[in-house]
Amino acid sequence: MSTQEVLQIALELAGLSEVPADTAVLVPGQNLRKALVGIDLEGPELLWAKGEGFDLVIAHHPPGGPAALNFWQVLLRQVELMVAYGVPEGVAQAAAAELVREHRLQNHARNYLRLPALAQALGLAYVNIHTPLDEIGRKRLVQAVAELPPAATVADLIAHLRARFGEFRNAQTAIEVVVGQSRNPVGRVAVIHGAGTNGGYPVAKALFDHGVDTVLYIHIRPHEAHRLAQEYGGKGKNLVVTGHIASDSLGINPFVAALRARGLEVVPFDLVPP
Ligand SMILES: [Fe+2]
Ligand SMILES: [Fe+2]
Structure with a gap:
């Protein structure tokens, strides 16, 4: 399985046609066999995964790269949700704008290179799937x-x-x-x-x-x-x-099952079992 196929499986389960801004292949890989899947898979988990023979690490929360920097864009989905529940569009946009302001500025503080660079150095494929799994x-x-x-x-x-x-x-x-x-x-x-x-x-x-x-x-x-x-x-x-x-586990567990059904060996890390 490739990192692109992994992403596609998540999109299909979520019913999304495009990759959301907070989701990305950080280090691509092909012919992957053994995946560690969890919510927060960062430095220590990458090192452990390498030692245990994993070739793919799938994190839920964006650990860096474009998915971390562009995270604020998915906050605009709050507008769609609010409008669907009857909030006038202008009111919904003003409410979401408060969230966007806060998250966008935090980007400047963030070291978005460190964890993708570590995965690359270790030779691990590294994917982060946030909004599709929450969806x-x-x-x-x-x-x-x-x-x-x-x-x-x-x-x-x-x-x-x-x-x-x-x-x-x-x-x-x-x-x-x-x-x-x-x-x-x-x-x-x-x-x-x-x-x-x-x-x-x-x-x-x-x-x-x-x-x-x-x-x-x-x-x-x-x-x-x-x-x-x-x-x-x-x-x-x-x-x-x-x-x-x-x-978060409620959205990730069906994805774990789908990956297994496609023949990938999957080890859940920090997930609550179904
Ligand atoms: Fe989540
Ligand atoms: Fe979360």
């Missing part, structure tokens, strides 16, 4: 949410996600209600995932202000959760956080 996870979450009865509560939502996905049962984190109450009706639910990172305060605010009752993120920074709880906690609005590593 697989997002679709699974959206499907599970659609299965809820109309009168479901936030507690019902959490119980259903746990019943549906081994990743949530096997994770060491719990699905948590960070704004609102588990006895609240879920009402209209927005799953915000597969768009770079969580939408933080601005995206949740835009959704709450335009008819969404429950927002689902995989993680959020504490001060943003606190601010949302203060402003929306008493208004029947809910923010549910499903856990970063469990939720």
